[in-house]
Amino acid sequence: MTSRPGGRSARVREAVLEAVHAELTMRGYAGLTVENVAERAGVHKTTVYRRWGTVDVLIADALDHTRESEWPVPDTGTLEGDLIAIATEVADTFADPVHRLVPIAIVIAAQQSARAQDAKRRFYAARQAEAAKVVTRAVDRGELPPQADPVELIRLTCAPLYHRIFITGEPVDRATAERSARAALAAARAGLL
Template structure:
């Protein structure tokens, strides 16, 4: 994924160490204070690197957010394979639930979503982040089609998005408990719907 000109990283080198420190500092500020408080000078001070380095490499807060999302996509845990659609969807839902209910990560995702609302560059980066995550987990639905668990033509991306949607709803709007039971209900509901053909793509009408 393209970070929007954030620079080349040499694994294990000084460039990688600076990037890691800056992204960690940016994530902390986002989680603690929100996107509106993300100032590059403050990020540099917290990361212990020169302000000039941060401004030269990232330029502005939206580009820094974009690079943070690239890093988060790269660091995300690989999908779980359980051998059944319900098992895979439950694993996905529980991973989302654990992430969003984590004190730091939940606030961070709220800030990232707020940034996407306010800035087009941040929005593009957030969309790319979720495309990567959805595509990785979509393979579990395609495998379910091959096993005959769900009908041919099932839209794998829609299935994965439907699992996490109620969890994000709880995070952002309802304030209902974001617990493992909620994750399991979401996975079960989507698995049942997928088996009935609810996510089969409709053919294009003439």
């Protein structure tokens, strides 16, 4: 007898991981429990404990699942426009009182769990590699010198935003995002990357 692709196990995983995101949005990291996730997902808590065990493993799996989903790489026609689009997405996410809760909870979890830290690292490495495609296209168009490091340019674009969000607690907005993108682009054009 063969198992059906997807099947009950895939449905349970999908429901549980959706519940993790919903619970993080509603309660944050401190309020996330296996029991609440199980109730929201419509499964018995022993199912969640048996498969995931802890809240941090739930968060790590949810983050891995998100990493596997497709992210639309901006394509505005210019590197400046693409970098601004990437930075603006970060700013918009953290300016939104609901959307900011999940990434903040993931950062908190990563400080308390090696498994969540590894999942966060894999997630951002995958997103940076995807975003770096905008830099590779720009090099191909002649907008940047060939030695420009695509991933480093993406990091430099977003780093000031994450510094404000997680270190100083300053707000981020679209003007901040544009300034960050343009400063990173100026560094790349100067051959500093």
